Amino acid sequence: MSVQRPHIEPGRLFIGGEWRDAESKERRDVVDPSTGRVVTTVAEADGADVAAAVAAAREAFDAGPWPRTPARERARVLHRVADLVRERADEIAAVESLDVGKPVSLSRAVDVETVAETYEYYSALAQSIDGATREIPLPSHAYTRREPIGVVGAITPFNFPLILSTSKFAPALAAGNTIVHKPADETPLSALLMAEILADAGVPAGVVNVVTGSGPVLGEALLRHPGVDKIAFTGSTRVGRLAASTAGEQLKPVTMELGGNAPHIVFEDADVGKAIGAIIKAFVFNTGQFCMGGPRLLVHRSLYDTTLGILADAVPAVPVGDPFDPATVVGPMAGERHVENVERFVKAAVEDGGRVVVGGERMELNGGYYYKPTVIAGLDNDARTVQEEIFGPVLTVQPFDTEEEAITLANSTPYGLAAGLQTSDLARAHRVAARLDAGIVWVNDWAMLDPAVPFGGVKQSGYGRESGPEALQAYTRTKSVVISLA
Ligand code: NAD
Secondary structure, three states: OOOOOOOOOOEOEEEOOEEEOOOOOOEEEEEEOOOOEEEEEEEOOOHHHHHHHHHHHHHHHHOOOHHHOOHHHHHHHHHHHHHHHHHOHHHHHHHHHHHHOOOHHHHHHHHHHHHHHHHHHHHHHHOOOOOOEEOOOOOEEEEEEEEEOOEEEEEOOOOOHHHHHHHHHHHHHHOOOEEEEEOOOOOOHHHHHHHHHHHHHOOOOOOEEEOOOOHHHHHHHHHHOOOOOEEEEEOOHHHHHHHHHHHHHOOOOEEEEOOOOOEEEEOOOOOHHHHHHHHHHHHHHHHHOOOOOOOEEEEEHHHHHHHHHHHHHHHHHOOEOOOOOOOOOEOOOOOHHHHHHHHHHHHHHHHOOOEEEEOOOEEOOOOOOEEOOEEEEOOOOOOHHHHOOOOOOEEEEEEEOOHHHHHHHHOOOOOOOEEEEEOOOHHHHHHHHHHOOOOEEEEOOOOOOOOOOOEOOOHHHEEOOEOOOHHHHHOEEEEEEEEEOO
């Protein structure tokens, strides 16, 4: 039986602990990707609203209690956030599914659960933020302090709104920073719900502020505002380049979590029957709108035909459908522009000599933005559909003959976010993992993510790490204090 679609009240901006309309009074539509229908509206903020949000965050950082609250009290607040998220899990999952189109079972089990676990994890780590004493020649005493950076401008993408805002909020708040959040234009709803939950958990007014509206307008205003001390950006490599160079004008520190195009290598010693679940998950998870998805399958030539045969049978059996049907594994894409983008890539693949093994077309259902999971074989490595980030449920399959060739093909794109390999040879697993250009490598499964495990990019996939203790480094800075003992 389908889960009820939630009714969502029109959204307002959350600034200085208050809900308010945009100064311009403008609003924008929010569309359900599984029907193409408008489900609610949110405030359309502009630069004036960003300025108000930054002023609130600035005031909360410079004069408010949060940065001066003992770490153990901040930890208690973060734990309460996790508790409230668990209490309201079904409601949050339904809102995320309505906004993004992801299956409600996935939102509940992965997105909402990850949010709760991440707040729990940084609640525990909040009390580990400390400095060190440094031995220097007497008569002086030196030590370091790790201090919060200040006002964080958080800019997040459409595909995992809850998880990717939480991967910034939880470490930033644990360290005592304040935040202005600009969620993606298309998927702002869970950010507003989380603002309410954070306030209910005891995060003081002004510490978290949310502005909704156009990416270029609000993003640019946040990047340029001198009151913002740090930028935490997740999104495409194209916009990331713009954001990093704009932030660079004021030498603002940035973390850049950008695009990916991960290779998934199947060695001749792998058990393809066992690996097929991971191979399919790697490219259909979140309808392929997954920066760490695995859309490039590299298969040892001895297993190439067998693997294509298994994919031809297994991929059409993946349940694609209404995100509010608990049986659905793959929902619609988040918007019409995303489907059109996939159509362009599949067309280019055919023009470049590729053969569509399964899929290769839209799926008509309730007026939603569906595209069938698609497998393409026969492309050369320099084909656009192999080299560029597609960001849809499309898998290209290429054969290789040697381990060295597999590594060369794996590392041949401009990206380096994630990578995966299937092998039963332990030595090979370690040897190859060490040589792949990626911030995270999975062996014999895919998307094993945890708040304790850092992720992030190399090459054009960005820099900086989210999750793990490493993320705290991004939200603190070191001050040295040297005292004369003379
Ligand atoms: P996007 O780059 O279009 O947008 C990202 C964010 O930037 C959004 O909030 C958007 O409104 C904002 N934005 C747009 N124009 C801007 C501008 N001129 N200045 C400042 N901000 C601006 O990305 P998207 O389509 O929302 O998300 C998909 C992309 O994000 C993919 O490339 C994917 O690989 C990447 N991604 C990366 C990670 C990671 O952890 N590395 C995670 C998820 C998604």
